[in-house]
Amino acid sequence: EPEVTQTPSHQVTQMGQEVILRCVPISNHLYFYWYRQILGQKVEFLVSFYNNEISEKSEIFDDQFSVERPDGSNFTLKIRSTKLEDSAMYFCASSEPSSGRQETQYFGPGTRLLVL
Amino acid sequence: AQKVTQAQTEISVVEKEDVTLDCVYETRDTTYYLFWYKQPPSGELVFLIRRNSFDEQNEISGRYSWNFQKSTSSFNFTITASQVVDSAVYFCALSEPTSGNTPLVFGKGTRLSVIA
Numbered sequence: 001e002p003e004v005t006q007t008p009s010h011q012v013t014q015m016g017q018e019v020i021l022r023c024v025p026i027s028n029h030l031y032f033y034w035y036r037q038i039l040g041q042k043v044e045f046l047v048s049f050y051n052n053e054i055s056e057k058s059e060i061f062d063d064q065f066s067v068e069r070p071d072g073s074n075f076t077l078k079i080r081s082t083k084l085e086d087s088a089m090y091f092c093a094s095s096e097p098s099s100g101r102q103e104t105q106y107f108g109p110g111t112r113l114l115v116l
Numbered sequence: 117a118q119k120v121t122q123a124q125t126e127i128s129v130v131e132k133e134d135v136t137l138d139c140v141y142e143t144r145d146t147t148y149y150l151f152w153y154k155q156p157p158s159g160e161l162v163f164l165i166r167r168n169s170f171d172e173q174n175e176i177s178g179r180y181s182w183n184f185q186k187s188t189s190s191f192n193f194t195i196t197a198s199q200v201v202d203s204a205v206y207f208c209a210l211s212e213p214t215s216g217n218t219p220l221v222f223g224k225g226t227r228l229s230v231i232a
Contacts, residue, residue: 042222042225043207045220055217056219091161102166102168102211105220107161110159112159
């Protein structure tokens with residue numbers, strides 16, 4: 001069964017460093033998302049991406065964040081200058097093309113980011 | 117504004133007991149979708165079910181069942197004859213697709229512990 005994959009599974013970085021989190025969505029999906037979950041808290045939406053551009057973004061997704069689909073398979077989240085509060089689990093998700101209804105978002109296993 | 121409330125923070129049951137996880141939502145839209153996801157201790161988010169606002173029929177899948185009641189804005193999840201492997205955090209989520217896929221709004225989750 002196709003699944004979303006994410007690398008790395010864990011990342012430890014120093015405050016102020018740049019990190020890139022990678023995702024490979026399910027192959028026939030066209031909508032991509034990033035969510036984050038601070039330890040013990042709920043899952044929060046960051047950004048959605050469709051047709052090579054951002055569809056929606058939350059208040060969390062400030063200028064320190066960017067997303068990119070560098071090739072036909074990868075979808076990346078970059079944090080330019082990490083802060084302590086960026087420590088969280090980051091989930092990538094993807095969904096099928098929409099026919100006007102909400103398609104199910106399938107999540108990857110997550111990347112646990114720790115900023116020291 | 118969308119809101120999802122999972123009032124039960126933690127539930128602990130003995131194996132083979134039935135357990136119901138509550139989810140109450142708020143939305144102004146007549147078209148919306150509701151989801152349940154499971155997050156086992158390994159951390160990934162596993163899709164369980166999606167329902168749209170026009171389909172109030174309850175659903176059963178093995179030991180899992182869902183009770184959707186628009187009159188009370190609730191979408192509760194029952195596990196029958198719980199097993200230790202059901203121990204996880206369960207998230208209820210809502211989306212209001214205005215034009216296709218939109219972000220999910222998650223509740224804070226209910227941590228279920230099933231004790232052998």
